[in-house]
Each structure stands twice: as structure tokens, then as C-alpha cells.
Amino acid sequence: MSLTRIKEGAAVIEVPQKVVEHITERNEVFYNPAMAVNRDLTVLLLRVFVREKDRPIKVAEPLAASAIRSIRILKEVPSVEKVFINDLSSEALKYARRNLELNEIPPEKVEVWNEDASVFLLKTKYYDYVDLDPFGSPVDFLDATAKALAHRGVAGITATDTAPLSGTYPKTCLRRYGAKPIDNEFYHEVGVRILIKKVAEVFFQYDLPIEVLFSYAYLHHFRVFVKRYRGARRVDELVKNKFGYLLYCHRCLYRSTVPLVRWNGAPRECPVCGHRLDWAGPLWVGELWNPDYAEEMLKELPSVEHQPETKKLLKAVVKESKLQTVGFYETSALGKALKLPFLPPKKVLLRELEGVETHFSPEGFRTNLPHEEVLKRVRNLVRE
């Protein structure tokens, strides 16, 4: 079998040529170059995370495949005690082991397991960091992850089933995530918020509160980093304040949220234009980022060999993390809803609406202005 050598970050790995050509779940050893941004951000986040700890961290990669991620963590994150590498495929582990050698990882720094991912997590717990990077949905592994994280541990969770989460397959989303997605201009943000809600409810059932450190959508994946804490009272507060439904008007773009536990009191008609409101959720209406974390990650950027897209995404997130609205506006959606004869330049919109850009969409922006004020200012802009 012909092998290809790939360099990413500080790691060099060898994978079969066919794997790079065809990314499918069937490829036993899985290397997806589009995921380099995902791994860059993981390394950056962990470089910030380890500073909180007064000891080296213990890491698990339950779906390790080629082990590229574990190798990068070991080489690029200071203060890692050990990485537990697991894959159900013994074929994948052959490559993982070869790659560990290729990168001269000291044997005492890794432990390799060949188990069902959940069994692996439950048998080797507790971890400071667990990385879930499945092909498809992470739901299969959330229960074991919640149980396997140490106090103040972090989970990095990828979902590549973005079609259900984004509203293309709403029924699948209802079954899998217990929430309704929506087809609007910020559908991917809604998808990320549904993913976080699902993760949160798995943790909450065990009285484990979470904090969202970082989250994003990029190409065909969503990714969230959550930190686990302790305390039933804190969970109560999160359930009360951070779980909600999104209300959305497809006619005038009005959006608001209603707390999940106060669903029976939500308006049914748009208070701005009177149109029947659509909805999404239940979803996470809390923060998508810890702004300090995002900023510190950006500072780590020069120390990590990264993709150009990583920098772009991170810089955008640092900005938008300062203005954490639920949902954002898009120029073209505004133009369509308001039947504008032309679209105002985004720069002008940002200025006039006190907006900040979002990484979710090149033409999207967040603003704290009330919806009616947004509509008024946009109309005025076009009239001028």
C-alpha cells in the first residue's frame, strides 16, 4: 500500500494515499486535511488551558485514527502528562503506532487502547481533556465523556452532521439532538447552540455545570469546547437561564429568545410585523465563548504552526466574543426582508448599527440594537 507523508503543525504522519483522496467513514485510518484548522484551534486552546493547572494534564483521544491530533498535542502543548489514544480499529492503531514512532514520542507519554470509545473512557477516567472528533455525530460518546472528565476538565467536541443541525434534516435533529433547527440566515449558529444544549443536558443530568470556552462552525464541522464544573445549584441556574427557545420571524427577521422553563408565555405573533413566529430549540442561549480564552488563544498563535484560515477564524471570534447576541443579521437577508432597492455596504452597516462581524458568515454581523431600531436605521440608510 502506498503511503503519503503529511506535515501538520509540529507533527509528521504517514497515512495510506487512498485515505487522503477519499474521506469516508470506511477509511480505517482517517486523516482529513480540512480538519487541520480544528486541530490548530485545539492546540491553541490547550496551550491556554494548561496554564490554569499546577500539574501536567491527562488527555484522552477516544477516536484517534491516525493519532495526528494526539501527536500534535504532545508536541505542541507544554505540560502534558500523558495522552491515552484509543481506536476501535486495530488497523488504524497500526498507523497510529507508526506515527507515534515517526514523531519520536516517548513511550511513557502514551497509552494505546483498542476498545469501544465509551468503554475506553469509562475504564481509563478521569481526564483533564477529552477530545471527541467523530465522523458524524458525537452523541454516541457524550455520556461516557461526561463521566470521564475530571473536575475543571475540558471536552473538545466535533460534530460533522451539520446538515441535521442546520435545518436540512430537521427530523434527524429532533431525534438525535432533541431540538428543532431552523432555516434562516444564522442557521449554523443555531446548529452550534443545539449541539451545546445536547452536550449540556448530558452533563447536567449528573449535576455537572458547564462553561462554553469556545465554539465555531467551519466548513463541514461544528466544534465546541466546554469546561466541566461541580454543583447542582449552578446547574439549576444554567437550566433556568441558558436553555431557551429561539423565536424568529421569517418576514421581518425579528428574533428573540424565551427561557425553556417559561415557554408557556411566549408570543406567537411577531411583535414587530404581526407575522406568525417560527421557532428553534430548545437550544443554548448562553455564551458561545469565554472572551478571555479567545484572546489568549490569539496570543498563542505565533507559537503554533497553523493554517491561514485558523488565524482568520480566531481573529473574527475574538471580535464577536465581545458582543454575544443570540443570532446575527446578514446584509442580503435584510435587503430581501425590507425589499431594499440596493444593499448598503457592510462597512456602513457595521458603523450605523454599532455592529461587529461574525465568523459564522462573511456578510453577517451582530448588534445589540433592538430589532425595530435595526430596521429603522437600515431603511434610513437606504433612503439617504
Add this chain to the structure above:
Amino acid sequence: MSLTRIKEGAAVIEVPQKVVEHITERNEVFYNPAMAVNRDLTVLLLRVFVREKDRPIKVAEPLAASAIRSIRILKEVPSVEKVFINDLSSEALKYARRNLELNEIPPEKVEVWNEDASVFLLKTKYYDYVDLDPFGSPVDFLDATAKALAHRGVAGITATDTAPLSGTYPKTCLRRYGAKPIDNEFYHEVGVRILIKKVAEVFFQYDLPIEVLFSYAYLHHFRVFVKRYRGARRVDELVKNKFGYLLYCHRCLYRSTVPLVRWNGAPRECPVCGHRLDWAGPLWVGELWNPDYAEEMLKELPSVEHQPETKKLLKAVVKESKLQTVGFYETSALGKALKLPFLPPKKVLLRELEGVETHFSPEGFRTNLPHEEVLKRVRNLVRE
């Protein structure tokens, strides 16, 4: 240590005397005599279930303790291939092993494991029957149970955390079960429906539809038996039709349900008396029993040595399974709400309201009449 010999059904077991005196989670080997009814009903249900199969069934008891349940299943259910007995406590397993011997269970009929319950289930799957009988909540084990059940397999699930499920600790219920309980006359039925909702959503995320075969509340536990099927489309139907919110009026006892996916359209005021409506859920608004199953279980009763309470409960369920309303009425609650000068005899109420009794409450009854008709007929009865 002084041992006590206990006979239950066709089984004889020995447990330390102190265990029978003090039922707590800390008792390493756990035998709760109040659970005899639970085990009776399990045996009865399995005697019906095995008739569906053209081969002997494979059974798991992940939290086996004294193994009394497994021994009863082996001795009282025909056509059991093997029972997998697990307990995390090796001390408990000593007694379990001794009890297996005491009952002359052939060694090839059992396999004893000493593992975390979820790890055990995942490593030994697939099962035709999994019995979850935890001290407290079963939520810890639901994920592994959903993964460990074979197609058309059944799970018997106990919850002894009835206080949260019944509305005494609503915040705990929200955290653990993701649903709000209610303090009304049929709070225990609501608790059972919240438990089923929780079980269902764990199964549904893996595209596994369920059917509720049997459920009940008895003393300090709730219990549900669900059968696992296949098919995403069937899950879609269940999510749409069997998940809902309960709306309830504390003033006039009005009750109705609204499908979960059509929450934003529910009335906020009682359509009968105008009072603000309370709510519970999300919960299972589907069937609590397969009436044929209940009837067949009753027919098995003479073949199984059982508690008198088992017969009483089963006979009540057989009747109420013919009239599966969400919620029921209680004589005294009606008296209070309608400010009746005296309470009509239950017998008269049953006749006049075309009602059937419920096992949930000695003074409860179900009726298909509209709420306003119930109020009218009760008022007329008292006037006469």
C-alpha cells in the same frame, strides 16, 4: 456475620441480617423486601415476553446485588438461555455467587461480571432483556442500556428517586430528567411519564423507537418496561405524537396536553375557568401499557408465587389499561375544587362518569369525558 435466609418466589437467598434491617445504598449486598412486587411483575412480564421469541432469551442484570432477581428469572421464566450478572462490588458478588449455588443454578446458565455497570453492558451486549434496578435514579445506565439491547429487546427500568419525579424536588427533576414535574392529584403518573420521556429520548437519539409494555408506581418506586424497535421514521412519529407538555389548572382541575413540537400555540389560560395554567413536562403522552401484555401477565399469575399486592396492582392495571387517559381524577380533589358540601361515593362517580379505577391512587379514576362534562355531572350528582 449473621446471615438471614429469605424465600421469595422460587428463590431462596442468604443475605447479612443488617441488610434486611437497613435499606441504604451503602449496604454492599442489597436486598429490599418491598421490591418483591417489582420482581414478581418482572417475572410475569418475562413469562409473556419469552413466548414472542423462537429461542431462549439472553438477560443482563447490571446491578445484581444479591442476585435474587436473576435467580428468580432463571427459576421462574421458561426459556432463558443465560443471565449475565454484574455488580461493581466484589463483596456483593460473594453473596450473589453463594445464592446462585444455594439455588442450584447450573454454572453454564450464568456469567458473573465485576465491572462498572455501563462497561459491563457495552462489553457483553446484545441482550433480549436488561434489568435496571438502581438505588436512586437509572439515568446513569440508560445510555449503555439503549446500546446493549437487541432488536425487539426489552428493558425493565426502576427509579427510586420518586421525590424529584413527583414534584417534591422540581429542580432536581429538571437537571436529571430535563422535565418539570407537577404537584397535583396525579403527580405520580406525571413522574412515570417523565421517566419514560427520559428513557425514550436516550433511545431516540440512536434511531431506536420504543413501545411501553408496562409501567406503574408502587410505594417508593416507579417502574417501566420498554421494548426496543428499529427505524428512524417510527421515531419521528413518536417524537411528534408521544412527547408533549401537560397543561393543568390548579383551580378547576382542567387538564390537557400539547405536542412538544407544537408548544408555541398552547393556551395560557384555562379554557374552562380562565385561571392561569400550570404545566409539566416534556413528558410521554403516549400509552403507559400494552393492554394485551397486561392481560397476559395476569393470566400468568397463578403460575408464579407472588405477593398479594402484586395481584392487586396487576388487576388494577389490566382495567385501567383499557382507558389510557393522560391524568386522572381524585374524589377529594374534585370535592375541593368544586367546593362540594360532601363527596359522592366513588362507586357512583365511576358509574356516572363512565370511569375506571387507577392503580396510581385508591381514590383515583380515569374517564374519557371532556373536563367540563366531568364537572357538570359531579355538580349534578351532589345537587341530587
